[in-house]
Amino acid sequence: MKTTIREIPPIPDGGRLIAVSDIHGYVHYLQGLLEKIRFSPQDALVIIGDLIEKGPESLATVRFVLDLIARGYRVSVSMGNVEMSRLADLIGTDPESDKRFLHVLQYDQNVWKRGLFLDMMDELGISPDSVVSDNTPGERISSDSTSSNKASDSRIAPYGTSSKPSCRISVPALKQALLTRYQREINWLWNLPTVLTAGNFIFAHAGVPTDDLALLREADAWECLKRDAFLHENVRFTRYIVTGHWPVTLYRSDIDNMSPICDAEKRIVAIDGGCALKAGAQLNALILPSDALDMSRARFECYDDFPVITAGHPQEGRAATIHMRYFDCSVDVLEEIDDLVRLRHLSTGQIFLAPKYLLYYRPGKPTQCDDYSNALLEIHLGDRLSVVRETSIGRIVKKNGELGWYLNESCDISP
DSSP: OBOOEEEOOOOOTTOEEEEEOOOTTOHHHHHHHHHHTTOOTTSEEEEESOOSSSSSOHHHHHHHHHHHHHTTOEEEEEOOHHHHHHHHHHHOOSHHHHHHHHHHHHHIIIIISOOHHHHHHHHHTOOGGGEEOTTOTTEEEOTTOSSEEEOSOOOBOOTTSOOOTTOBEEHHHHHHHHHHHTHHHHHHHHTOOSEEEETTEEEESSOOSOSOHHHHTTSBTHHHHOOTTGGGSSOOOSSEEEEOSSOGGGGOSSOEEOSOEEETTTTEEEOOOOTTTSTTOOEEEEEEETTOOSGGGOEEEEEOOOOEEEOSSOBOOBOOSOEEBTTBOEEEEEEEETTEEEEEETTTOOEEEEEGGGEEOOTTSOEEEOSEEOOBOOBOTTOEEEEEEEOSSEEEEEETTEEEEEEOTTOOOOO
């Protein structure tokens, strides 16, 4: 599929261009951000892909955006890699797309607990446990296992009926039911452009291979939807490229920070605040005035819903000795201490203390530790701090987008 490019309509005088990315079903974050920045009909909202999946309310997010458009708000949305891949499996009629679709249902149910198709099925009263592959009509896919069980009753549940253990719906029948019932939402998502442009700005979910629009139109769309670590590529553009896809904290090796990054030399702006993926996630917005669509007058805003406290005692900052990220997070558990664990990072041998809740397990792999930094934030009396997690020795908090420890007085997290 070739890249499609759509120009953002002109913004009225006094309006703003507001760009966000990677909402991932966090519709309440989008609503909270728009309220915080006083979004108005004069403004233009640009959403750079990945509206859906991983978060709690994918279908509600799509409907909220469609409602904004129906009410006359200026909203432009580009495709993300999850929209492209999920919808390709839904629309495809070959056995391989059916197989991938079934895998997505199972994965979303087991890992994320929610997803666009699961939201739709829930609204229709269809249980994921009732879905069977078309070529084995007696096969039932379990929600908690990758294996299948033979069932004595292989009836296909009629579309729109509530699924019971004895009712079954085949993958093709389920896909057709969703395509029929949710035609409006699906058609809108499937026809989203790959790239949006406004003045000297290009908005693409994961980046672009070139900022020459003529050449870009000849590129495979996937090149703009799945480019991990785009900011680390050896590139330099004449236009500003605004992107999401790769949570900004992954670009930083020294600190765990959710704030946007602007590389003026490369002309890349990365704004993915990690919704649904990272502890301390926030929805970031790049805001540009309509009369100056350039970075000289740009500002950033963010929104999250963490409880806020006022610091009751100061704390000296201390740099992190460990910064775990998902691509290098295997650990040995050395000791459990109440709600904490002493861990050894397998690739570096570093020993560190971390909250126990960060541990997770995958079949056939060592114990994994979620994204984590053991930095102590510099905190002054009276600072306002967002509380990401409470522990027995203190809190993991966020200050100006940066995550770190705010320890109880006299506590320590030394290895």
